[in-house]
Amino acid sequence: MMPVSTGVPHRVYGQSTSGNCHKVRLACDILKIPYRWHEVDIMEGTTRTPQYLAMNPNGKVPLLQVDDRTYLPESNAILCYLADGTHLWPGDRLARAQVLQWLFFEQYSHEPYIAVARFIKVFMKKHDDERMPNLLKRGYAALDVMEKQLEGRRYFVGATPTIADIALFAYTHCAADGGFELGRYPNVSGWLARCLDQPGVTPMPAQP
Amino acid sequence: MMPVSTGVPHRVYGQSTSGNCHKVRLACDILKIPYRWHEVDIMEGTTRTPQYLAMNPNGKVPLLQVDDRTYLPESNAILCYLADGTHLWPGDRLARAQVLQWLFFEQYSHEPYIAVARFIKVFMKKHDDERMPNLLKRGYAALDVMEKQLEGRRYFVGATPTIADIALFAYTHCAADGGFELGRYPNVSGWLARCLDQPGVTPMPAQP
Numbered sequence: 001m002m003p004v005s006t007g008v009p010h011r012v013y014g015q016s017t018s019g020n021c022h023k024v025r026l027a028c029d030i031l032k033i034p035y036r037w038h039e040v041d042i043m044e045g046t047t048r049t050p051q052y053l054a055m056n057p058n059g060k061v062p063l064l065q066v067d068d069r070t071y072l073p074e075s076n077a078i079l080c081y082l083a084d085g086t087h088l089w090p091g092d093r094l095a096r097a098q099v100l101q102w103l104f105f106e107q108y109s110h111e112p113y114i115a116v117a118r119f120i121k122v123f124m125k126k127h128d129d130e131r132m133p134n135l136l137k138r139g140y141a142a143l144d145v146m147e148k149q150l151e152g153r154r155y156f157v158g159a160t161p162t163i164a165d166i167a168l169f170a171y172t173h174c175a176a177d178g179g180f181e182l183g184r185y186p187n188v189s190g191w192l193a194r195c196l197d198q199p200g201v202t203p204m205p206a207q208p
Numbered sequence: 209m210m211p212v213s214t215g216v217p218h219r220v221y222g223q224s225t226s227g228n229c230h231k232v233r234l235a236c237d238i239l240k241i242p243y244r245w246h247e248v249d250i251m252e253g254t255t256r257t258p259q260y261l262a263m264n265p266n267g268k269v270p271l272l273q274v275d276d277r278t279y280l281p282e283s284n285a286i287l288c289y290l291a292d293g294t295h296l297w298p299g300d301r302l303a304r305a306q307v308l309q310w311l312f313f314e315q316y317s318h319e320p321y322i323a324v325a326r327f328i329k330v331f332m333k334k335h336d337d338e339r340m341p342n343l344l345k346r347g348y349a350a351l352d353v354m355e356k357q358l359e360g361r362r363y364f365v366g367a368t369p370t371i372a373d374i375a376l377f378a379y380t381h382c383a384a385d386g387g388f389e390l391g392r393y394p395n396v397s398g399w400l401a402r403c404l405d406q407p408g409v410t411p412m413p414a415q416p
């Protein structure tokens with residue numbers, strides 16, 4: 001199935017080196033949804049300007065412009081919106097809930113550790129930050145849960161990729177940037193390779 | 209519309225004084241879904257036992273037993289599952305994405321501050337914890353975003369309650385436990401009162 005098209009390309013406000021933003025690019029590229037990328041620099045405070053806060057009062061990227069007056073924030077809600085009615089979003093009630101389970105896992109138990117460790121090392125260029133031991137401990141706990149789920153499974157829910165895989169791919173494929181050793185995780189490493197084999201899936205650009 | 213019934217009451221593993229768990233109770237009570245509540249004490253380490261980790265490798269509550277072999281974790285994924293096909297989950301694609309937007313907002317920008325502040329004060333009984341100033345700052349930022357969204361709106365998405373309201377009600381109605389002054393937020397306070405007026409909606413039990 002193809003997603004509903006409004007005729008006008010969506011505008012995506014995002015920072016290309018942010019995993020949360022990269023998720024939106026991946027979903028559009030996989031589903032061949034036309035979009036215009038509007039690059040936003042978080043470090044320059046662009047998301048805290050009155051103009052940006054009028055579009056997203058929570059001041060975060062990514063942000064999807066749905067129409068002239070409607071902006072949708074939250075990367076994983078954007079994934080659900082873009083994938084609605086497509087092969088990336090299961091039709092079965094339980095499978096859909098399981099996809100959501102992994103989307104919430106990603107935002108609560110994975111991103112706050114694995115993405116933040118990367119942010120501290122790559123963007124803040126701090127290598128002795130006092131938060132790192134806890135971030136590594138909690139991030140490895142998330143990778144342990146993923147490794148267990150991928151035992152005997154090719155993707156997180158069902159036999160084919162869903163938006164759960166897109167969401168978890170985003171920060172897992174660059175977890176080494178934050179100091180995580182992915183070599184410890186054969187199931188996760190195999191799954192990352194399978195994700196990268198999908199048409200439309202690209203690694204996130206490196207920080208300039 | 210009524211939810212799909214499997215004939216056997218769902219078993220819910222949860223701690224009654226946890227807002228994430230209270231969400232599940234509220235959804236079941238509002239939708240008149242039969243359930244058996246299995247009380248779990250997080251502080252006693254029950255969620256870290258091999259038996260519990262076999263049901264939920266991420267070791268968290270709540271957990272919904274869907275059938276003999278299927279367990280669904282993540283409070284907001286459970287809400288989506290229970291509400292699928294009911295009046296609490298919109299049929300419109302954009303409205304559904306907006307409900308999800310607020311569910312992800314709740315887990316990323318609200319719960320880690322407002323629930324954690326309450327946990328430190330009520331459960332750990334620490335009143336001078338060094339994390340409190342940051343938790344209060346970030347929690348108030350979440351309340352600011354909610355106050356703005358509720359300007360001229362009765363509920364978070366559309367004209368009637370959805371699972372977005374249930375999810376945000378859970379830790380907002382007891383935010384004072386963590387030191388937040390809800391009196392500063394007339395829109396949020398009015399919305400909380402409207403939520404409590406709904407059949408099936410009850411406040412969370414106080415910590416014994």
